[in-house]
Amino acid sequence: MEQRQAILVLEDGTTCYGQAFGAIGTTGGEICFNTGMTGYQEVFTDPSYYGQVLIMNNVHIGNYGVKDADTESDSIKIKGLIGRNLEELFSRRQAQGSLDEYLKKQNIVAIEGVDTRALVTHIRSKGAMNCVISSEILDAEVLKNKLKDVPDMDGLELASIVSTNVPYELGDPLSPIKVAVLDYGTKRNILTSMVQRGAHVKVFPAKTPVAELKAFNPAGYFISNGPGDPASMDYAVATMREILKEEKPTFGICLGHQLLALANDIPTFKMHHGHRGMNHPVKNLVTGKCEITTQNHGFGVDPEAVKKAEHIEITHVNLNDNSIEGIRVKGKPAFSVQYHPESTPGPNDSRYLFDQFIGMIKEHIA
Numbered sequence: 001m002e003q004r005q006a007i008l009v010l011e012d013g014t015t016c017y018g019q020a021f022g023a024i025g026t027t028g029g030e031i032c033f034n035t036g037m038t039g040y041q042e043v044f045t046d047p048s049y050y051g052q053v054l055i056m057n058n059v060h061i062g063n064y065g066v067k068d069a070d071t072e073s074d075s076i077k078i079k080g081l082i083g084r085n086l087e088e089l090f091s092r093r094q095a096q097g098s099l100d101e102y103l104k105k106q107n108i109v110a111i112e113g114v115d116t117r118a119l120v121t122h123i124r125s126k127g128a129m130n131c132v133i134s135s136e137i138l139d140a141e142v143l144k145n146k147l148k149d150v151p152d153m154d155g156l157e158l159a160s161i162v163s164t165n166v167p168y169e170l171g172d173p174l175s176p177i178k179v180a181v182l183d184y185g186t187k188r189n190i191l192t193s194m195v196q197r198g199a200h201v202k203v204f205p206a207k208t209p210v211a212e213l214k215a216f217n218p219a220g221y222f223i224s225n226g227p228g229d230p231a232s233m234d235y236a237v238a239t240m241r242e243i244l245k246e247e248k249p250t251f252g253i254c255l256g257h258q259l260l261a262l263a264n265d266i267p268t269f270k271m272h273h274g275h276r277g278m279n280h281p282v283k284n285l286v287t288g289k290c291e292i293t294t295q296n297h298g299f300g301v302d303p304e305a306v307k308k309a310e311h312i313e314i315t316h317v318n319l320n321d322n323s324i325e326g327i328r329v330k331g332k333p334a335f336s337v338q339y340h341p342e343s344t345p346g347p348n349d350s351r352y353l354f355d356q357f358i359g360m361i362k363e364h365i366a
Contacts, residue, residue: 039345
């Protein structure tokens with residue numbers, strides 16, 4: 001069957017034509033790209049992608065279908081999808097449906113037939129920017145006007161939108177390893193990684209008062225990943241500062257890493273085009289070992305400010321661009337990493353960080 005035409009318009013005027021896939025409509029957000037070869041369903045449902053239109057670098061996306069178990073949240077979080085070949089047919093017997101059906105069911109607009117390698121090269125050169133995809137409006141000038149309605153990611157607070165509305169618990173309620181999780185867009189496999197190590201976790205909404213967190217009597221705190229600009233989250237920075245006063249083991253991932261930095265007066269900044277994918281090399285400065293990591297972030301921690309902070313130790317650095325990938329607070333049991341050690345999708349090199357966190361809690365309660 002002949003596919004419907006679709007159009008992609010970038011903020012700098014770049015226009016790409018292709019074919020419609022998924023839902024018919026118009027969508028917009030900040031354009032970004034993921035370098036991973038697999039794990040597309042986990043990527044689409046990662047809350048950290050909320051507000052973004054995603055380019056998948058791999059040539060074929062959708063070729064193994066979709067499955068309910070391969071999700072990191074209850075719904076697709078990307079605003080739109082761009083691909084070279086988005087596949088309706090799939091080969092995996094365990095799959096419960098096609099990518100096309102999945103996108104249509106969740107009203108996600110996509111475009112295929114785009115030269116994604118050229119588009120990614122363009123973004124790497126020009127930097128992150130907003131874009132619009134449409135399969136119902138094919139006039140580029142009209143879509144350029146619609147770009148005015150797409151908010152800039154810089155200064156945008158999104159974590160409270162993707163956070164849980166009510167607290168919930170996972171794991172053995174009798175476990176002494178009680179972890180209070182501040183949900184700014186946490187992934188399911190982060191929680192699973194702690195539960196598998198014997199933790200009883202209680203997940204709290206983003207703007208939960210510190211007194212309510214303390215009422216759970218946690219042995220440790222976890223500060224989750226999430227979307228948006230960390231500098232816009234004054235409420236979260238204030239909560240982090242109160243948590244640090246308790247001297248209990250505290251672990252932050254991605255947005256949680258940035259919030260730990262901000263709570264220690266280290267600013268964050270908007271990156272040129274961010275890090276997204278599952279093949280980013282990071283060096284652990286404590287052990288001297290390197291690991292291949294999964295990443296998804298468009299903001300970073302100011303490297304010069306970190307180096308000047310006498311009470312902060314840099315524990316991990318990115319080997320591609322020397323950006324800060326991990327810190328710890330000297331004299332306190334608090335540490336964080338910019339990448340995703342739960343690795344869904346991705347290699348398992350960094351899962352030792354969960355062992356480290358749970359080990360710190362066990363020492364604390366001993």
